[in-house]
Amino acid sequence: MGEKLPGWMAGVEHHTVEVNGIRMHYAEQGTGPTVVMLHGFPECWYSWRYQMPALADAGFRVVAPDLRGCGQTDAPEGSENYTSMHIVGDIVGLLDALGEQQQRVLVVAHDWGAAAAWDLCLFRPDRVAALVALSVPYGARMPGGSTLRKSEKVLGEGFYQCRFQEPGRAERDFERTGTKVSLQKILYSGIRQVLIAPEGKELMEAMPMPEKQPTWITDFDIQYYTEDKEKSGWTGGLNWYRSIDKSYELKAPWTGAGVTTKALFIAGDDEIVLKFPGVKDYFEKGRFKQLVPNLQDIVILEDTGHFIQQERAEKVNELLIAFFKEHALSSAK
Numbered sequence: 001m002g003e004k005l006p007g008w009m010a011g012v013e014h015h016t017v018e019v020n021g022i023r024m025h026y027a028e029q030g031t032g033p034t035v036v037m038l039h040g041f042p043e044c045w046y047s048w049r050y051q052m053p054a055l056a057d058a059g060f061r062v063v064a065p066d067l068r069g070c071g072q073t074d075a076p077e078g079s080e081n082y083t084s085m086h087i088v089g090d091i092v093g094l095l096d097a098l099g100e101q102q103q104r105v106l107v108v109a110h111d112w113g114a115a116a117a118w119d120l121c122l123f124r125p126d127r128v129a130a131l132v133a134l135s136v137p138y139g140a141r142m143p144g145g146s147t148l149r150k151s152e153k154v155l156g157e158g159f160y161q162c163r164f165q166e167p168g169r170a171e172r173d174f175e176r177t178g179t180k181v182s183l184q185k186i187l188y189s190g191i192r193q194v195l196i197a198p199e200g201k202e203l204m205e206a207m208p209m210p211e212k213q214p215t216w217i218t219d220f221d222i223q224y225y226t227e228d229k230e231k232s233g234w235t236g237g238l239n240w241y242r243s244i245d246k247s248y249e250l251k252a253p254w255t256g257a258g259v260t261t262k263a264l265f266i267a268g269d270d271e272i273v274l275k276f277p278g279v280k281d282y283f284e285k286g287r288f289k290q291l292v293p294n295l296q297d298i299v300i301l302e303d304t305g306h307f308i309q310q311e312r313a314e315k316v317n318e319l320l321i322a323f324f325k326e327h328a329l330s331s332a333k
Contacts, residue, residue: 006220008053016072019093020086025072026065026094030056033328034100035320036091037064040111040135041237042186044071044228047110049221050313051320058321060106060328065094067113069236071228079167079242084119085250087240091120095127104129106324110309111135112240121261122254130262130327132320134308135273137265137282138292141255146248148241154277160195160203164241170203171234177204180226185209187217187225190305192270216310258291264323265295266316268304296323 013028027045029052037048045064055062066073068090069082076082095105107128109117114136121128139147152162164170174182181204188210197203213222265288267274274280282288289295299319301312309316 006049008049011056012052017094017097019097020089022068022074022076022090024065024068024074024090024094026063027052028061028063029053030059030061032059032061033106033324034061034063034098034103035106035108035324036095037062038067038091038107038109038113038117039064039070040113041070041240042183042229042234043111043225044232046071046221046224046228047307047310049310050216051108051309051317054313054317055320055324058325060324063094063098065091067116069232069239071232075232075236075239079239080246082236082239082243083250084116084243084247085123086243087116088120088123091116092124092127100127106130106327108132108309108320108324109134111306112237115139118259119251121259121263122257125259125261128261130264130323132264132266132323134266134316135268135271135306137267137273137279137288138259138263139282140257140291141248141251143255146245148244148248151277155194155196158197158199160197161241161244163197163203164238167235167242170238173202173204174234176202179229180222181209183225183229184213184222187222187307188213190214190268190270190307190311191272192305194272194275214311216307216313258293260294261292262294262296262327263292264297264299264319266299266301266308266319268301268306268308268311270303270305271308272306 011029016023016025035055039047044066048064052062068087069075104127107117114133117131118138121131148161151159185207195203197206304312
C-alpha cells in the first residue's frame, strides 16, 4: 500500500476456507474462546481493527471474515445468491471450518452483519452462546411485506435501499463519484441521517463531502478501504440489499418468531437505523425486548453515529470484553 502497516496488523493471520460453495477469507488473532466479528456495508474485516487486538489481549480468539460479496471473499453473480439463508449458511460453514462444532461461539456484528447475526441466532441458536449487535436491532418477519417495501411507502423511491435495487444504478453512481470519494462521503459523515436522494439526483451525487476527516479514521484506513473496494467492486455488497424481498419470502416459516440468544444491543444516539420509520416505537413500547427475551441491555452512546465500533472504540471494547467474559463459560455445550 506504500505506507507502513500499523503495528497491530503484525499479529493478524489471514486464511481462506471453502464454505457453502464459496471461498471465504477471514482474519484471525489471539487464542481463547472464539469471537466471530461480522462487518457491515460498505466495509470488510478491517472495520474491526480497533476490536481485534483489544479482544485478543483480553484472552479471546477473534475471527473477522469478509462476508459473501465483500473484501477477499467470493462474490457470486446474481442477487438471488445473497439471501439470509446463503449468508447464514456461509457463517455456519465458517464455524465448522474453525473447528467449532463442539462449542457455541460469541458473536459481535455491525450493520448488515448484525442482521445476519440475528438470523444466525434465529436459524441456529445452537451455534451462538451470546451476541452483541451494533446499530441494527432484531426485526422479526411480520405480515404485510418486507421492511424495504414498508420503508418505500413512507420514505419514497429515493430512500437509499430502494435506489440500490436496480442492478448497475448504484454502481454507476459510485463509479462516477470515485471509489475513494464515495467511501469518504459515507465513512466521514458517520451516516447520521436517513439517506434519501432528491428527485433527479443519485445518492453519491447529492451527498456532500464532510468538511473534515474524523479522528477515528486515518489516511491508511481510508486507503485500505479504497484498495479493498476497488478489488472487490460494489455489486456483492449491494446484492445484500437486492435480496431483501427474497429473504422475506424465504423466512415465512419464522413469521413473528423471536430470538432466545443472550444478547446486548449497542447503538449511537445519532444512528441512522434508529431514525427509520417505526424503530423509535419498537424500542419505547418494549417490542424489541419482547422478541428478544434474553436481551441483557440496550446501550445508547451519546454523540455517536453509525460506525460505532470505530467512532467509540474504547467504550465498545470495554462493553464487549465485559459481556463476553461473562458469557464465555456458557459457550461450552
